[in-house]
Amino acid sequence: MTKRKLSRAQAARIAEKQKSELISNEESGDSIAGALQSRCNGRIISHFGQQLDVENLDLAAGGEIIRCHQRANLPALVTGDLVVWKQGEAETGIILALGDRKSLFGRLNAAGDMKLVASNVDIVLLVIAPLPQPFMNLIDRYLVAIESLHLQALLVMNKLDLLENEKAEEMDKMLSIYEQVGYEVHRVCASDGRGIESLEAALNGKTTVLVGQSGVGKSALINRFGLETIAEVGALSTAHDQGTHTTTTAKLFHLSHYDLIDSPGIREFSLGQVSQQQLFDGFREMKSLAGRCKFRDCSHRTEPDCVIQQAVVAAEIHPQRLASYFQILQSIESK
């Protein structure tokens, strides 16, 4: 089935019909949303263009995966979504409704459209590595997005085996900036397993999406956690030591005590709808000083008695973090 374009009246009629279908068997007094949530019988594991893989949540089905289409009037669905589905013709199913999303992680693509990555996650695990070279501004953008969604951020330096001498010092300096701000930082190695156990302890009972540049080893880490090859891993390009965009679609994996969502690596991370206030609050060390500058509308650039500038002088805010803040501010102002 290809996605049909529906007129507004058709879409409204279908939505009304679905709603009555959904509540018809519920006990009276249940809210429609509550009824819908309790009827969710599937979770989206992955998607491929118009088709989605849905895990049958009926316990008796033993984790069966059904290839599904979605009804045309539903919004774009994403890995992690809870849905109501039913068996269609032949082997495929039809997704009828989308359950509530506890959280929705996404970013803007180059064209400025929101690109959804995963929903219903508790933790965003931001993977970096000595190679490909990490960028603080990229990390900071991710952190602002994570803070604005009130999700937990874990910063993970993978490929410990590639860290030596000068590189190790440079990376340690960068990581310590985030540790000082209060982020949990893990140093691990997907190749030899170092640091994996303590990272696993932080993931227990949670759903975690792995994000970061292409080639940092998100999929390799998932294989290390799973003790087998469940996600495809691709070599870095020999010319530029960059990732080769091996993972092309977000995919959910069940591990013994937690769920992981692998996601395609990115080159740039553009924030979606983030207000200036959310941006400021996305820098924890600045948020803790909110409202204490002399001028209420202080831009924290050249005003007198600016506590942010004072904190930079006192080494409580790293100048590179403040530079990141201004850079992101400029990018959201010019949207």
Ligand SMILES: Nc1nc2c(ncn2[C@@H]2O[C@H](COP(=O)(O)OP(=O)(O)OP(=O)(O)O)[C@@H](O)[C@H]2O)c(=O)[nH]1
């Ligand atoms: N030396 C070393 N190489 C690693 C480690 N982890 C991953 N790699 C290598 O890094 C390359 C990229 O790994 P992937 O797991 O495909 O990276 P990814 O982040 O999933 O990349 P995309 O799917 O493109 O986003 C592969 O050649 C891996 O073998 C590590 O701990 N040490």
Ligand SMILES: [Mg+2]
């Ligand atoms: Mg990958």
Ligand SMILES: [Zn+2]
């Ligand atoms: Zn100020």
